[in-house]
Structure formats: structure tokens, C-alpha cells
Amino acid sequence: MQFLYGWELDDIDGCTVGWRSLDHYAFNCFTERRYSSNSNRKCNAFHCSISDGINSRAGFTSRKYHHKDACNYADSSSKPGCKISRASFSADCGAELHNDLAHREICFSEGLLLQNSSILPSFRRPSSGDVCLIYDNNPQRLFYQEPAAVDSTAQYDAPWKARNLKSPIFQSSPGSLDEDITRILQHSPSSPAFKVGDPIFTIRNTDRSLRKLQFPSSGSFSTRCVAPEAINFLTPADSLCSHAVDRLATDCVENPFFQINSFINFDVIRSAAVFSAINTSADFASITDSALRTFTVPVHLTGILDTARNVYAVRAENAPTLIPSFSAATNTCLNAVKGVAYTFVYDGSSITAVNLSVVFASIRGSNGSFEQSFQASFVSATIPGDELVRSGNPGYLDGSAVLVATVLDPTVNQSMPADYLALPGLSPDGGCGNADQLERISFGENMQMSCTVLVDVRDPSMACLTLQTQLMAAMSINGSGNFPTNVGVYGNSTRFSADGWIPILRQITTADMSFVPPNICRNIVTGVSIEVASSKVGFLSNPQAKITGVLYRFTDPVDVVLECPFGGCKTGTLLPVEVQFAVSFNDFTKSAVDLRSLQPSTSRFLPTDFFSPY
Amino acid sequence: MSYFTVHREDVYKDYKASPLSAAAIFQLVLFAITIGAPIALVAVNPDIWPMYTTVYEQPFVRYQQMVIVHLDLAGGSSLAWSTIPQYNRLMGRTLRSSRLKTKEIDINGDKIPDAFSITLDVPLTAQEQVFGFTFLVFFDFILQKRTFFEMSTVVSLQHSAASAGADYFADGTLRFVQKDSLRPGFSDYINKDPLVNISSADISDYNVASIVRRVATRNASTVLDVSMPIWTTTPVPTQPFHIEANIHFPVQSIWMQTTVLHRLTTAGAAFTFWLLPFWLFCWYLRRMVFSSGALFLVQDSSKYSMKSYFTANSGKE
Numbered sequence: 013m014q015f016l017y018g019w020e021l022d023d024i025d026g027c028t029v030g031w032r033s034l035d036h037y038a039f040n041c042f043t044e045r046r047y048s049s050n051s052n053r054k055c056n057a058f059h060c061s062i063s064d065g066i067n068s069r070a071g072f073t074s075r076k077y078h079h080k081d082a083c084n085y086a087d088s089s090s091k092p093g094c095k096i097s098r099a100s101f102s103a104d105c106g107a108e109l110h111n112d113l114a115h116r117e118i119c120f121s122e123g124l125l126l127q128n129s130s131i132l133p134s135f136r137r138p139s140s141g142d143v144c145l146i147y148d149n150n151p152q153r154l155f156y157q158e159p160a161a162v163d164s165t166a167q168y169d170a171p172w173k174a175r176n177l178k179s180p181i182f183q184s185s186p187g188s189l190d191e192d193i194t195r196i197l198q199h200s201p202s203s204p205a206f207k208v209g210d211p212i213f214t215i216r217n218t219d220r221s222l223r224k225l226q227f228p229s230s231g232s233f234s235t236r237c238v239a240p241e242a243i244n245f246l247t248p249a250d251s252l253c254s255h256a257v258d259r260l261a262t263d264c265v266e267n268p269f270f271q272i273n274s275f276i277n278f279d280v281i282r283s284a285a286v287f288s289a290i291n292t293s294a295d296f297a298s299i300t301d302s303a304l305r306t307f308t309v310p311v312h313l314t315g316i317l318d319t320a321r322n323v324y325a326v327r328a329e330n331a332p333t334l335i336p337s338f339s340a341a342t343n344t345c346l347n348a349v350k351g352v353a354y355t356f357v358y359d360g361s362s363i364t365a366v367n368l369s370v371v372f373a374s375i376r377g378s379n380g381s382f383e384q385s386f387q388a389s390f391v392s393a394t395i396p397g398d399e400l401v402r403s404g405n406p407g408y409l410d411g412s413a414v415l416v417a418t419v420l421d422p423t424v425n426q427s428m429p430a431d432y433l434a435l436p437g438l439s440p441d442g443g444c445g446n447a448d449q450l451e452r453i454s455f456g457e458n459m460q461m462s463c464t465v466l467v468d469v470r471d472p473s474m475a476c477l478t479l480q481t482q483l484m485a486a487m488s489i490n491g492s493g494n495f496p497t498n499v500g501v502y503g504n505s506t507r508f509s510a511d512g513w514i515p516i517l518r519q520i521t522t523a524d525m526s527f528v529p530p531n532i533c534r535n536i537v538t539g540v541s542i543e544v545a546s547s548k549v550g551f552l553s554n555p556q557a558k559i560t561g562v563l564y565r566f567t568d569p570v571d572v573v574l575e576c577p578f579g580g581c582k583t584g585t586l587l588p589v590e591v592q593f594a595v596s597f598n599d600f601t602k603s604a605v606d607l608r609s610l611q612p613s614t615s616r617f618l619p620t621d622f623f624s625p626y
Numbered sequence: 627m628s629y630f631t632v633h634r635e636d637v638y639k640d641y642k643a644s645p646l647s648a649a650a651i652f653q654l655v656l657f658a659i660t661i662g663a664p665i666a667l668v669a670v671n672p673d674i675w676p677m678y679t680t681v682y683e684q685p686f687v688r689y690q691q692m693v694i695v696h697l698d699l700a701g702g703s704s705l706a707w708s709t710i711p712q713y714n715r716l717m718g719r720t721l722r723s724s725r726l727k728t729k730e731i732d733i734n735g736d737k738i739p740d741a742f743s744i745t746l747d748v749p750l751t752a753q754e755q756v757f758g759f760t761f762l763v764f765f766d767f768i769l770q771k772r773t774f775f776e777m778s779t780v781v782s783l784q785h786s787a788a789s790a791g792a793d794y795f796a797d798g799t800l801r802f803v804q805k806d807s808l809r810p811g812f813s814d815y816i817n818k819d820p821l822v823n824i825s826s827a828d829i830s831d832y833n834v835a836s837i838v839r840r841v842a843t844r845n846a847s848t849v850l851d852v853s854m855p856i857w858t859t860t861p862v863p864t865q866p867f868h869i870e871a872n873i874h875f876p877v878q879s880i881w882m883q884t885t886v887l888h889r890l891t892t893a894g895a896a897f898t899f900w901l902l903p904f905w906l907f908c909w910y911l912r913r914m915v916f917s918s919g920a921l922f923l924v925q926d927s928s929k930y931s932m933k934s935y936f937t938a939n940s941g942k943e
Contacts, residue, residue: 234860235792254862383862435725440751440864442723451725460691460709461725538711577718590714590723594691 189213189222189293196284197291204284205361208246212356212363213281215296215308222293225280227352227386228253228269237269243388246358251386257345260377264338264345269384271336272370275352279308283362314355314367334372343377351385359393404503407549407556408455414544414559415500417513430505433496433542433562434489435593438463444486444591453542455503455557459595462539464588469531469581472574476533479572479589480525486591487540499544499562514559520566528571535569539592548601560600567592641916649921656908664900674896678807679884683771684877686738687800689728690764690778692822694832697722697748697867698758698786705748710824713832724748725866742873747866756867758786759794760834763871764821767800767848772882773808778821779848780841782834783871785857792861793868798852802878806845810885 162168172179192211197204212225229241230253237253255267268274286307290296334347351371357364375382403412414433437449444463453459465482467475485493498513505512523535543563548555572589581587643649668674694713697705705722708714714721725747730739744763750756761783769775785794821840823831830836841847850873861867884892915921 230858233856233858235858235862235865236860252862252865254860256860379863381860381862383865438723438725438747438749438866440749442721442749454727456729458728458730459726460693460728462707462714462723464721464723577715580719588721590711590721592711 189224192224193287193291193293197287201288204287206245206284206363207361208244210245210284212243212245214278215281215304216278218277220297220299220304222296223278225278225354227251227275227388228384229386230254237384241386243354245356245363246390247388248390249386249388252383254381254383257375257377257379257382260343260345260375261338261340264336264348264375270345270348270375272334272349272372275349275370276311276313276368279304279310280356280363280366282307282309282364285362309363309366311354311366311368314369345375345377347372348375348382349384350382351387353387353389356388356390357393358390364393402504403455403500404557406502406504407558408503408546409557410456411454412503413452414455414562415503415505416496416516416562417498417500418494419497430500431489431496433499435459435461435595436463436486436489442588450489453595455544455546456597457595458597460593462590462592464590466586467574467589468585469574469576469587470585472531472533473527473529475574475587476525476527476572479533479574480536483536483538483589483591487593495564499559501559502556514561516562516564518564518566520564521568523569525569531574533572533574536572537566537569538572538590539567539594541565541567541594541596544595544597545600546597547599552604555601643921647921649916652915652921653912656912660901660904660908663904664897667900668893668896671896674893675889676884676892677889679882679888681772681880681882682877683769683880684738684740685800685802685875686766686768686770687742687875688739688766688768689730689742689744690766692764692824693726693744693746694760694762694822694834695724695746695748695869696760696834697756700755700757700790705750705754707748708832710822710832712825712827716827716829716832722748722750738875740875742875744869744871744873746869748869749866750861750864752863755790755861757788757790758784759867759869760784761869761871762834762837763873765800765848767802769808769880772880773810775808775846777844777846778819780821780837781848781850781873782838783850783852783855783869785855787857787859789859790861791857791859791867792865793856793858793870795856795858796852796871797854797874798850798871799874799876801849801851802846802880803849804846804881807881807883808846809883 169179192213196206196210199205199207214223214225215221216223225243226240227243228237229239229251230236231238235252235254237255241249241251243249255263255269257263264270290299336348337346338344339346349370350373351369353369355367355369357367371385403409403415408414415430416433417430432450433453434450435453437445437451438461439445439449442462442464444465451459451461463486465486467479467482469475481493488495495516495518497516499516501512501514520537525536526534528534541564543565544559545561545563546557547560549558550556574587576585576587641649692709694708694710695706699705704720706713706717706720707722707724708717709726727743727745729743731741731743732738733740742765746761748756763781763783765779765781767775767777767779781798781800783794783796785791821837826832
């Protein structure tokens with residue numbers, strides 16, 4: 013049953029009753045005088061119209077509901093829906109309508125409602141049951157409620173809270189200094205200590221302001237240096253970004269990232285213990301110099317390179333005097349910082365030293381952009397002399413470097429110099445790079461690459477003699493032609509003992525290299541595939557990756573044609589010969605044995621006193 | 627002393643009639659209704675004989691250790707590289723040796739890769755700027771649960787821009803596209819043919835359009851859906867052009883033909899569903915008609931009935 017609450021209008025002619033419902037749609041009804049054919053009694057038939065509020069105002073009636081009594085008896089056979097008996101008409105019209113009106117309520121049975129076609133969705137005719145009109149004359153339904161003044165922030169917050177949202181204001185960026193200090197203190201309030209990922213705090217020498225150590229980084233859509241990247245404790249970081257040099261004369265002297273003072277003019281907080289005494293950033297401004305030295309570490313310049321001359325030309329103590337200057341004659345900015353590398357020496361949870369290596373360069377205005385590199389690395393103070401960062405403890409971590417070593421003399425139990433497994437870097441033209449441009453192999457990451465070795469083909473027979481040596485040198489880590497002999501089983505293998513190092517296997521098909529005139533160099537090995545076998549060991553809940561073998565599988569010898577290809581050699585008569593590399597990691601993990609002990613069998617017997625319970 | 631039921635069993639009655647009697651015809655009609663009506667309902671409903679079905683399976687996608695990349699540089703020149711040595715030899719001066727890193731990611735440890743990460747660095751000289759690229763990565767696409775289906779497929783990443791780029795990043799999902807249904811238990815060896823003849827010295831064999839055409843003519847292929855590629859501008863001179871893509875291998879819905887067993891099982895279940903009400907209806911009707919004596923027949927109690935028991939033992943006492 014559906015109820016429609018209405019508003020009574022004035023009576024007209026003592027007979028017509030009009031009323032209106034605005035219960036989110038209009039419902040207008042009025043009575044109409046009709047006469048029964050078998051009795052001259054007046055009968056009130058209701059005509060009602062329903063429309064939504066908008067169309068009602070426009071005076072348009074889109075839905076009509078007729079009391080079925082509106083049908084004439086003459087129509088009862090012809091009109092669909094007008095099948096009503098004479099007796100029922102009399103009964104319905106004669107008495108019930110007036111009685112119901114007296115009770116200010118009238119119901120139309122579902123069968124007495126006719127509905128014409130309409131697309132208005134505001135009223136859904138009930139699938140079953142009656143539609144009742146209730147005259148309550150409640151005027152509040154017809155008007156909006158009088159709004160109260162919204163005069164408190166809580167009221168403004170209510171709609172947002174209801175939708176579990178915050179008001180649309182720019183959210184303040186989290187991670188203020190005091191919040192970081194509070195978080196560090198919450199870790200261990202009695203003895204605060206830096207943990208991995210905590211920011212590195214600095215105190216600027218000029219105004220004693222506490223800051224986080226950051227260096228420029230690129231954003232998401234450009235390589236420009238636009239955003240700061242924080243350096244976090246025990247988290248090595250690399251950043252490479254560029255500056256536009258279209259306003260070089262101004263930027264040269266104003267851009268702080270071109271000046272070395274921006275990277276050295278501060279001290280680094282040694283330990284988080286200082287925060288137990290000074291726990292707000294504002295309190296650091298009033299600290300004396302002597303007190304400051306007790307809990308800070310100065311930045312120590314260790315290396316300065318002038319890339320223009322590619323020599324260590326400036327003494328470290330003179331570095332702060334290297335201030336960028338602009339030469340209008342050459343449109344060049346001199347003494348600009350090109351690269352910065354911090355090395356943090358740590359002991360447990362404290363920083364014991366900060367070393368800085370800076371690279372200077374000149375910025376030429378014609379270059380369009382100036383690239384800067386920033387690096388942060390961490391070195392343990394407890395293992396002096398070994399700056400090789402380990403790759404896990406004990407198992408290799410995904411993405412960490414693979415440790416290898418070269419045993420120069422296997423008969424002597426000497427310490428083995430550890431290194432990272434790497435491939436030659438790529439020079440900008442695709443050539444096999446030198447030792448400074450190595451591409452470190454990450455654990456678990458397969459790699460395919462090639463680089464080119466330039467061979468002078470003016471005399472093919474001479475070129476063939478040295479070709480294999482050149483290619484093997486390119487395949488080795490440092491260009492020496494020597495390959496590592498051992499690999500670290502675990503990520504924490506140290507250089508000070510031979511334990512934990514297993515030999516690297518090699519598979520190479522040896523064939524006599526020969527020169528076949530006019531220009532074919534036969535049986536040349538042009539590539540190597542480094543296949544690393546690893547397994548997970550230890551508890552299933554805490555697996556540790558272990559390297560169980562490394563195989564250097566050299567490609568089968570092929571013929572190399574020593575002539576410039578179609579289109580000619582790139583540089584005169586230098587033929588680029590491609591050297592191929594592939595690195596693959598294969599998992600040889602053996603699953604745990606699904607072995608279970610036999611379940612004990614149970615023997616069921618009746619109680620001994622079953623037959624003689626007494 | 628009170629009694630209770632300690633055992634209950636049916637008492638059978640035999641109603642006998644001649645084969646041409648009304649009772650026999652009545653029984654025949656009821657039997658025909660019991661069996662025939664469910665069969666008719668099953669036969670007219672096409673859903674009961676499903677010719678196709680959809681199964682869900684995560685494909686085993688295996689990197690073929692093969693890529694081809696082509697960079698469009700400023701001024702109309704280009705660079706190319708591949709993991710196919712023969713292709714690189716054909717490239718001549720266009721060849722630029724590059725570095726490719728790949729990683730299969732198995733999140734749930736079920737030995738089926740859930741995603742694949744690929745990173746390509748193409749070194750550039752200071753004068754070279756990239757305005758567009760085409761990057762093809764070749765995979766094996768294997769289904770092995772309901773059918774053994776294996777095909778070679780290729781993922782194509784392509785982008786061009788008005789400004790020079792430094793990096794390109796894409797995160798996409800590999801989607802299986804079928805033109806025809808797969809047959810259960812059928813091995814599709816045709817699609818296993820490699821898309822590229824890596825020993826060919828003919829450059830037309832490596833043409834991207836011909837590779838795509840080869841894929842398009844197959845009954846099944848894959849499409850990489852990349853919704854939000856990111857093109858990073860303002861390259862740093864001499865820094866490599868960097869392409870990074872993560873490709874996810876989710877569970878695919880696979881359009882398959884049904885097995886004969888599948889069809890029989892489905893139809894059998896439907897037949898049983900309809901058989902039950904008709905059987906009950908006929909059972910009640912049969913019982914009502916015969917017990918009321920509406921039809922002429924000879925009633926004979928079975929040998930297990932109480933009547934026959936007492937009849938058989940009446941002379942012994």
C-alpha cells in the first residue's frame with residue numbers, strides 16, 4: 013500500500029473537493045459529479061493527476077489516475093479497464109466515497125486505477141496494494157524548512173565527515189622536522205638512535221637552523237632539478253638531474269646548487285641521542301659552539317675534480333673559495349658544481365664522519381642544459397678499508413650486487429679482493445665503456461646487452477690477429493681480459509676469508525682462430541652468457557637467497573667479416589664489432605620435503621568392566 | 627504393554643492386465659510422460675547443450691629473450707637495436723648497442739609469472755634527441771589447464787611526441803584476444819611458429835608491419851592495454867634514452883568449446899531436474915488409478931505381502 017499525503021483545497025459547489033499532494037510530486041484530485049444510471053444518486057468520481065514538481069508548475073499533466081467510476085456504463089464494454097458492474101458502481105460511488113472523505117482518507121484499490129503512458133519516473137504505481145490519499149493538511153510539506161545559520165566549524169565539517177572526506181583545501185605536507193624528531197623519540201624514548209630510513213639532520217653554520225639533508229632531484233615529467241630528495245640513514249641514493257642554462261649569467265651566481273657552499277656549509281647530527289635533550293628544531297638556535305661540536309660531525313672535503321682539465325687541481329681547503337663566476341666573453345659559468353658525492357661513515361646507529369667529493373665543471377651557455385649528479389653512500393666504520401657494500405645478511409637481496417672475487421694464486425691462502433659482478437658500461441655511441449662506466453649486475457635481474465668494439469679494417473689480416481683479444485678484454489669486468497674466479501655464496505661474504513666463495517665455471521669452445529682472405533676472421537667468440545644459479549635456503553618463513561654457482565658460457569665461435577657494412581663504417585675504417593652479453597638468474601630451489609611422521613594408531617577396546625559393571 | 631514400530635517394510639501388490647488392456651496402455655502413456663517430457667524439455671532448451679564455455683586461467687607468459695627497438699631521432703635519423711645478432715648486423719650504421727634488463731615477478735610463488743618488468747637503456751650522444759620509438763617484446767603465451775595452447779606473441783610499445791624525451795614509462799596489462807574458440811585438450815602448433823625468423827638476412831622479415839600482420843591473421847593474439855604512459859621530457863645530453871615497462875599477466879577469460887562429457891553432464895543434470903517432478907506426478911497418478919480400481923485388472927499380492935504370507939502358511943497350521 014502506498015500513502016499520499018495531501019493538502020485540502022476549498023470546496024466548490026458544495027460537492028467538489030480538491031486537494032493536492034506535494035510529496036515530491038504533485039497529486040491533484042477533484043471530484044466530479046456523475047449520476048448512476050439505475051438510481052439518480054449523485055456520485056463523486058475522482059479524477060486525479062500526478063506529475064512531478066516541474067511539470068506541475070508548467071501546468072502540464074503527464075499522468076492521470078482515474079477512479080474507475082469515471083467510466084460510463086455505456087463504456088464498460090468498449091473501454092478496456094471499464095469492466096465494472098452496475099451493482100458495484102452503486103455501492104462504490106454511493107456510499108464509500110463520502111464516508112471516506114468524512115474520514116479524510118480515501119483509498120483506491122489497485123484495480124480501480126488506470127494509468128496512461130508517461131515517461132515520468134517520479135511516481136511508481138504499486139505493483140500490488142492500494143493507493144491511499146490522506147488529507148492531513150500539513151503545510152510544512154509544501155515549504156522548505158527555515159534554515160538555521162551555520163555558524164560553527166563543526167557544522168561545516170559535518171558534511172565532509174559524513175562522506176569521510178576532508179574539506180578541499182591544500183593539505184599541509186607531512187614530515188616537518190619536529191614530527192621526525194618525535195617519531196625518532198617514539199622508537200626508543202630512553203636511548204634514541206637513528207634507524208634505517210630516518211632523515212639525516214644538519215645544522216647550518218650561518219644561522220644554526222636544523223634541516224634535513226637533501227639534494228636536488230628531478231620530478232616525474234622532466235629531468236630538470238625541481239624537487240628535493242632527502243638523504244636517509246643507511247639508504248644509498250643517486251640522483252641525476254639537469255638545469256636549464258638559458259639565463260646562465262644570472263643563474264651562475266644565484267643558483268645555490270652551482271655553489272659548493274650549499275653542500276658543505278653545515279654540520280651533520282652525529283647521533284639521535286641529542287634529541288633526548290633537545291627535542292624541538294627551534295631549540296638548536298641557542299646552542300653554543302662547544303656544545304654543538306659534541307653532537308655534530310663536520311663535512312670533510314676529500315676530493316675535488318676539475319672536469320675541464322680532468323685533474324685534481326684544487327686543494328681541498330681552497331674549495332670554498334671556488335665561487336662560480338660568469339664569463340660573458342665565452343658565455344661560460346666557471347667553477348660550477350657538477351657532481352656531489354657524500355660518504356657517510358657510520359658506527360652502529362651514529363654517524364662518525366661525513367666525506368664529500370665534489371666535481372667542478374664549466375657550464376657553457378650553448379649546451380642548453382647542465383647536468384648535475386648527486387650521490388650518497390654509507391660505509392661501516394667497523395670494517396675499515398672495506399668499502400664494498402654487502403648485498404644481504406646473509407642471503408642476497410633482490411636487486412643487490414653479486415659479489416665476485418679473483419684469486420690470483422689459488423695455492424696461496426691470500427685475501428681475495430672482492431668486487432661486484434658487472435658488465436662494461438656503454439659509451440654514448442654504444443661502444444664498450446671503460447672501467448669507470450661499469451654496469452653492475454643486480455641479483456635476480458636478467459640482462460641482455462651489447463656493445464661495440466671498433467676494429468681498424470684497413471688491414472684485415474692484422475685486425476684479425478688482435479680481434480679476439482680485444483673482444484675478450486671487452487667481456488671482462490675491467491678490460492684486462494681477466495674474469496672473476498669466485499662468487500660469494502651469500503650476500504655478506506667478506507674479502508678476508510675464503511669461506512663462502514665458490515669457483516665460477518667457464519664453458520668455452522676452443523677453436524683455432526684463423527684469417528681467411530680477403531676479410532674473414534674465423535672462429536671468433538663474440539659473446540658471453542653469465543648464468544647464475546641460486547637457491548633459497550633456510551626456514552620457509554624467512555628464506556635466504558644463496559648463489560650455488562655461476563657459469564660463464566661463451567658463445568660458439570663465428571666468422572666475423574672485417575669489412576664496413578652497407579653504408580660504410582662510422583668512423584673512417586673503424587668497423588664496429590658487436591659484443592653480446594646476457595645475464596640470467598635461475599632458481600634451483602628445492603622445496604621442503606613434505607614428510608610427516610606416521611600418526612600413532614589408537615586401539616579402541618571396551619572397558620574391562622563392560623560386562624561386569626558391579 | 628505398549629507397542630512400537632521396530633521395523634517397517636513395503637507391501638507390494640501386483641496388478642496384472644493383458645498387454646492390450648487399457649491399464650497397459652495407461653502404464654505406457656505414463657512411462658512415456660515420465661521419460662519423454664523431461665527429454666523434450668531438455669531438447670528444446672539450447673542452454674542445456676552448451677557448445678561453448680568460458681574458463682579462467684592465468685597464462686604462463688614466457689619472455690623469449692628477444693626484443694627489437696627503433697628510435698626516431700631529431701632530423702629524421704634513427705637508431706635500432708635488437709637482441710637478434712643477425713638483425714643488428716643488418717642495421718649497419720643505424721645500430722646502437724643498448725642494455726636491456728628484465729625481471730619476471732612471481733608474486734604468489736606459484737611458478738607462474740604475474741608480471742614482467744623490462745628496462746631498456748639506449749645510449750645517446752650529445753647531439754641525439756629522441757622524439758619517438760617502437761619497442762617490440764616477444765613472448766610465449768601458454769595455456770595449460772583446460773587446453774594446451776602455446777603461441778608466440780609480441781607486445782608493442784610505441785610513442786611519439788613533439789618534444790624530445792628522456793624516459794618513457796608504461797604500466798600495462800596483457801589481454802588475450804580470440805577470434806575463435808579453443809578446443810579442449812588441443813595443441814595449437816601453428817601459433818607456436820616464431821613471429822620472426824631470427825636467422826634471416828632479409829630485412830623485410832624484421833619489418834614491424836609484417837610482424838604485426840602475422841599476429842593479426844591468427845585466431846588468437848594478445849593486446850597490451852596501457853592506460854597511462856608517461857613521457858619524460860628535457861633529456862640530459864649523453865644520457866641514455868630510458869624505456870621502462872611493467873606488464874601484468876592477470877587471469878584471462880578464455881572462450882572454449884565444451885567437451886562431450888561437459889555437454890552430457892549438463893544435459894544429464896537438466897534431465898534429472900525435470901525427471902523428478904514428472905516421475906512423482908506419474909507415480910501418484912498411477913497409484914491413485916490402480917488403487918481406486920478404475921481400470922479393470924487382476925490384483926495379485928506379491929509373495930512378500932502379508933496376504934501371500936498368510937495364504938502360504940495357512941495350510942501348515
